[in-house]
Amino acid sequence: MKNALYLFVVSAYSRLNFKSYQFESYENDTIKPVRRSILPTTGKKQSFYLFFCAIALVFSSSCKKQIAPIEPQVNPDSNRKVEQLIADSVYFYYKEQSYWSDNLITYNPIHQFTDNNLQLGTDLLANARRALNFLTSQTPVHAGYNRAIDRFSFIAESSFSNSSLRADRTDGYGIHETLVGINNEPVAYIYVNLVEGGSPAARAGIKRGDKIVSINGDRNMGVPISEDGTILDRSVLRIVERALESQAFSLEIERDKITYSYDLQSENYEIEPILKDTILTVQGQKIGYFALSSFEQVRTTSGINTPFKAKLDAIFSHFNAEKIQDIIIDFRYNTGGYVDAAEYVANHLINNEGDRQLMYRSDTNPNLRRGKYAGRFADVSFVKRTVLNPRKLYVLIGQNTASASELVISALMAYYNPNGNADVSTRRLEIIGTPFAVKKGFSTPSTYGKPMGFFPQNIMNRVDLWAASFKIINALDYTDYWDGIPATYATPVIDNVLYDFGDPRESMTNTALFHIANNRYPTESVNTQPRRISNPTTIDQQDVKLIIPLNDPKPREMIKIR
Numbered sequence: 001m002k003n004a005l006y007l008f009v010v011s012a013y014s015r016l017n018f019k020s021y022q023f024e025s026y027e028n029d030t031i032k033p034v035r036r037s038i039l040p041t042t043g044k045k046q047s048f049y050l051f052f053c054a055i056a057l058v059f060s061s062s063c064k065k066q067i068a069p070i071e072p073q074v075n076p077d078s079n080r081k082v083e084q085l086i087a088d089s090v091y092f093y094y095k096e097q098s099y100w101s102d103n104l105i106t107y108n109p110i111h112q113f114t115d116n117n118l119q120l121g122t123d124l125l126a127n128a129r130r131a132l133n134f135l136t137s138q139t140p141v142h143a144g145y146n147r148a149i150d151r152f153s154f155i156a157e158s159s160f161s162n163s164s165l166r167a168d169r170t171d172g173y174g175i176h177e178t179l180v181g182i183n184n185e186p187v188a189y190i191y192v193n194l195v196e197g198g199s200p201a202a203r204a205g206i207k208r209g210d211k212i213v214s215i216n217g218d219r220n221m222g223v224p225i226s227e228d229g230t231i232l233d234r235s236v237l238r239i240v241e242r243a244l245e246s247q248a249f250s251l252e253i254e255r256d257k258i259t260y261s262y263d264l265q266s267e268n269y270e271i272e273p274i275l276k277d278t279i280l281t282v283q284g285q286k287i288g289y290f291a292l293s294s295f296e297q298v299r300t301t302s303g304i305n306t307p308f309k310a311k312l313d314a315i316f317s318h319f320n321a322e323k324i325q326d327i328i329i330d331f332r333y334n335t336g337g338y339v340d341a342a343e344y345v346a347n348h349l350i351n352n353e354g355d356r357q358l359m360y361r362s363d364t365n366p367n368l369r370r371g372k373y374a375g376r377f378a379d380v381s382f383v384k385r386t387v388l389n390p391r392k393l394y395v396l397i398g399q400n401t402a403s404a405s406e407l408v409i410s411a412l413m414a415y416y417n418p419n420g421n422a423d424v425s426t427r428r429l430e431i432i433g434t435p436f437a438v439k440k441g442f443s444t445p446s447t448y449g450k451p452m453g454f455f456p457q458n459i460m461n462r463v464d465l466w467a468a469s470f471k472i473i474n475a476l477d478y479t480d481y482w483d484g485i486p487a488t489y490a491t492p493v494i495d496n497v498l499y500d501f502g503d504p505r506e507s508m509t510n511t512a513l514f515h516i517a518n519n520r521y522p523t524e525s526v527n528t529q530p531r532r533i534s535n536p537t538t539i540d541q542q543d544v545k546l547i548i549p550l551n552d553p554k555p556r557e558m559i560k561i562r
Contacts, residue, residue, distance in 0.1 A: 080111065082124065082460070082462070083120045083121075083122070083124055083127050084111065084114050084115075084120065085460065086124055086127060086128050086131075086459055086460055086462055086463060087113070087114040087118055087120060087127055087128065087130075087131040088110055088111050088113065088114050089459045089460065089465075090128050090131040090132055090135070090155070090459065090463075090465055091107065091110055091113040091114070091131060091135065092110055093457045093459070093465050093467065094132065094135045094153070094465060094467050095135075096367050097365075097367065097368065097457065097465075097467040097469045098135070098139075098150070098153065098365065098467045098468065098469060099150075099363075099364065099365060099452065099468055099469055099470065099471055100138075100139040100140065100149070100150060100365075100468075101365040101367065102365065103138055103139050103140060104135060104138050105138060113131075114131070117134055118130055118131055118134065124462050124463060125155065125157060125462075125463055128155045128459070128462075128463045128465070129154075129155045132153060132154070132155050132465070135153075136148055136150040136151075136153055142482055144439070144441075144449075144482055144483045145482070149482065150468055152450060152452050152454075152468040153454075153465075153466060153467045153468045154466050155463050155464070155465055155466070156456075156463065156464045156466065157463060157464070158458060158459075158461055158462050158463050158464055168270060168271050168273075168294070168296035168297055168337070168338075169268055169269065169270050169271065170196075170268070170269065170271060171266065171267070171268050171269075172199070172244070172266055172267075173199060173200050173201050173244065173264050173266055174195060174196035174197075174198070174199020174200060174201045174202055174269065175192060175194075175195055175196075175199070175201035175206060175244075175264075175551070176192070176193055176194040176195075176196075176333075176549070176550070176551050176552065176553055177190050177191060177192055177193060177212065177240065177549075177550040177551055178190070178191055178193040178495075178497050178546055178547075178548070178549050178550060179223055179231070179237070179546070179547040179548045179549075179550060180497060180498075180544060180545070180546055180547065181225055181229060181544075181545040181546075181547055182543065182544055182545070183543050184227070184543060184545075186224060186225065186226075187222040187223065187224055187225065188222070188223045188224075188225045188231075188545075188547050189211055189212070189221060189222060189223070190211070190212040190221060190223070190236070190240060190550065191209060191210065191211050191212070191497045191498065192206060192207065192208055192209065192210040192211075192212070192253070192497070193208060193333075193495065193497040193549070194208060194275075194293070194333050194553065195207060195208060196271060196272075196293055196553075197271065197272030197273060197274065197275065197293065198269050198270050198271050198272035199267075199269050199271075200264050200265055200266070200267050200269065201262075201264060202272075204262045204264060205260070205262075206253060206262060207255065207500070208497060208500050208501065209255070209497060209498050209499060209500060210253035210254070210255050210260075211253060211254040211255070212240075212251055212252075212253055213252050213253060213254050213259065214250075214251060214252035215239055215240065215243050215249060215250070215251050216239075216243060216249050216250055216251075217250070218239060219252075220236070221236055221239075222236070223236045223237065223547075225547060229545055229547050231547065231548070237550065240550055240551070241550075241551075244551055246266070247265065247266050248263070248264065248265045248266065249263075249264060250262065250263045250264070251264070271293070271294060271296055272307075272308075273292050273293045273294045273295065273296050273308065273337070274290065274291070274292060274308070274311050274312075274315070275291035275292065275293055275330070275333070275501050276289070276290065276291045276330070276500065276501040276502045277289065277290040277291070277315045277318075277502075278290075278502045279318070279319075279322055279324070280328075280502070280504060280509075280513065282513050282516055282517050283517050285325075285326070285516070285517075286322050286323070286324055287324070287326050287327070287328060287513065287516060288319045288322075288324040288326070288327040288328065289327070289328040289330065289502045289509070290315050290327075290328075290329065290330065291330030291331075291332075291333075291501040291502065292330070292331065292334050292345075292405075293333050293334060293335070293553070294334060294335055294336060294337040294404075295334070295336065295337030295338050295339075295341035295342045295345070295404040295405070296308045296337055296338060296341060297338055297340070297341060298312070298338070298340060298341045298344045299340070308341070309344070312344065312345065312348070316348045316385070316386050316388065317386075319386075319388055320386055320387055320388055324388065324390070325389075325390060325391040325392070326390065326391055326392045326393075326394070326516050327349065327390050327392075327393055327394070328394045328396065328502075328509060328512045328513075329349070329393060329394065329395045329396070329408075330396045330501055330502070330508075330509075331395055331396060331397055331398075331401045331405045331408075331409070332396045332397055332398035332401060332434065332495055332508065333398060333400070333401075333553055334401055334402075334404075334405040335400050335401075335402055335403065335405075335553050335554060336402045336403025336404045336405060336406075336450070337403070337404045338404065339404060339407065339453060341404065342404035342405070342407045342408050343359065343380060344385070345408055346359060346382065346407075346408045346411050346412060347382055347383055347384060347385040348384075348385045348386050348388070349388075349390065349393060349408070349412060350382045350384055350412065350415060351389050351390055351415055351416065352384075352389045353415050354382045354412075354414070354415035355382055355383070355384040356381055356382060356383065357381060357382055357415065357475060358379060358380075358381055358382075358414075358474075358475040359380045359381055359382045359411045359474075359475070360379075360380055360407060360410070360411050360472050360473060360474050360475070361379045361380070361473050362377040362379075362453070362470040362471065362472065362473070363470065363471040363473055363479070364377050364469060364470045364471075365469075368469060368470070377470055382411075382415075391428065392416075392428045392429070392430065392516070393412060393416055393428065393429045393430070394429075394430045394431075394432065394512040394515070394516070395409055395429065395430070395431045395432070396432050396433075396508045396509070396512065397409075397431055397432070397433045397434070397437060397445065397446075397447050397485075397487065398433070398434050398436060398437050398495060399434065399436045399437040399448065399549075399552075400448050400552060400553055400554065401437070401447040401448055402447060402448035402449075402450045403448070403450045403452075403453075405447070406447050406448070406449075406450060406451065406472075406481065406484075406485055407453075407472050409429075409431070409447070409485055410451075410472065410474045410478055410479075410481070410485060411472075411474050411475075412429055413429055413474060413476070413478065413485075414474045414475035414476045414478070415475070416428040416429035417429050418476070420476075421486070421488050427488060429488070430488050430489065430512070430515060431485065431486070431487040431488045431489065432445075432487055432488075432489050432493055432508055432511055432512060433445020433446065433447075433487035433489075433492060433493070434492055434493065434494060434495045434508070435492040435493075435494060435546065436495075436546070436549060437484070437487070437492070438492055439483060439484065442483070442486075443490065444486045444487055444490045445486070445487040445492050446481075446483060446484030446485055446486040446487065447481070447484040447485045448484055449481055449482050449483050449484035449485075451471050451472045451479055451480065451481050451482070452468035452469075452470070452471055452472075453468070453469065453470045453471075453472065454466040454467065454468060454469060455469065489511070489515075489521050491521070493507050493508050493511045494507050494508075494544060494546055495507070495508060495546065496508070496544055497546070498544060
């Protein structure tokens with residue numbers, strides 16, 4: 001408590017010229033910065049005296065109950081600058097909230113953290129990130145990362161101006177690409193692999209599978225490659241990188257041998273995460289399919305249902321009407337998002353056995369089990385949202401399938417694969433991954449590996465700290481998937497960008513459909529070609545080789561806002 005009061009005292013003292021002071025208020029179970037006046041705005045000397053008298057009274061009456069307190073020497077004359085206070089606060093809140101709090105050095109008083117370790121400049125965001133990097137370096141080393149295990153926590157510019165603290169907006173063009181070689185030609189070309197819903201690229205009409213033939217008038221877009229796929233000249237890739245970093249650029253794409261021209265402007269846009277939903281038919285059997293790029297809010301902080309929720313409800317209502325038993329869940333580009341949205345999707349996918357059973361529990365440090373955090377990390381159980389009782393689920397994953405999408409996969413595994421993923425005889429949840437999802441030292445594709453969740457901590461209305469604070473554990477105690485959740489199908493299957501999401505000819509979708517039809521996977525290599533469902537020995541005429549993803553979507557935080 002003394003530490004908290006110290007932080008409050010020095011923060012308030014440093015801002016005596018302000019008309020009000022910054023508190024952290026927890027309203028409607030949502031962390032939300034609230035500005036309240038606590039002292040008169042006139043008579044500063046008198047207010048200053050009364051303020052510190054009140055603080056002294058609190059110290060004498062309350063702090064005896066604090067367990068293992070830090071006892072800072074509060075010096076109100078220290079006149080700490082804003083950049084120092086922000087760095088102090090990063091230490092204070094990370095120490096309080098981080099899952100690895102016990103691994104951190106304790107500083108007494110807390111301003112010693114900043115004064116002893118950091119060289120501060122005038123850039124407040126850079127200072128805060130410097131402070132956080134110093135702290136995360138103290139977390140345990142994970143061999144798979146060859147570095148400290150906390151590669152997840154981050155600092156962002158303050159979201160205080162956005163009262164709902166929404167993270168489902170982003171900046172840019174919303175276009176992502178892959179360098180593709182076809183039919184062993186010595187030149188590879190750039191194809192669009194993902195257009196994020198709601199983005200400038202999506203509104204312009206750019207689609208997955210489009211071949212980029214010109215950027216800003218430069219039509220020399222071929223990339224020379226060797227027989228083994230090594231890139232021999234990266235100049236075209238640098239052209240793409242510069243265009244995506246600019247505020248505007250023009251491009252031409254080729255689709256079905258027709259050329260289309262676009263002028264794009266980088267914008268802040270609201271993400272529309274549903275990439276595709278459809279019903280496929282295999283040997284008379286109807287298969288549900290949907291693809292999500294992320295998990296955005298299903299309800300606002302004021303309880304209003306979002307368009308995303310309405311679209312999800314429509315998808316599963318359609319599946320219900322068609323009596324769907326097998327569902328393909330395309331998470332290959334799902335980088336994470338809101339926990340409540342992940343729970344909502346999982347509740348639509350759970351079978352009858354899992355209804356009202358544990359979905360997941362959260363492991364935290366002791367600080368987050370008491371006081372203002374008490375009850376925020378209670379166990380979560382499944383509550384079925386539909387009459388669907390799926391027979392089998394097929395999850396398509398990529399190298400950046402992370403966070404909230406991993407929560408859904410791990411939670412469902414406990415009830416679809418109760419004997420573990422290795423038990424083929426009882427396995428009802430299949431995971432199919434791409435070659436890019438094979439990590440160094442492994443041969444099987446796996447998800448990104450991010451079992452940690454976050455909530456935002458506003459600091460002085462300048463920056464937000466997102467500390468990795470809670471770890472997901474499923475009903476079978478499965479957790480610690482730091483190297484990702486491995487695919488049940490050990491052979492990598494390419495993400496064939498020449499075909500749209502949900503197209504039966506696309507390799508990953510086709511592999512899932514083949515398993516549904518034959519109750520086994522194809523016996524020949526599926527590393528490059530799409531194939532027909534009924535005859536796994538017949539391959540498409542085009543041999544597709546993915547060389548490298550460009551502008552790859554980055555894993556997002558698993559956000560807990562209640």
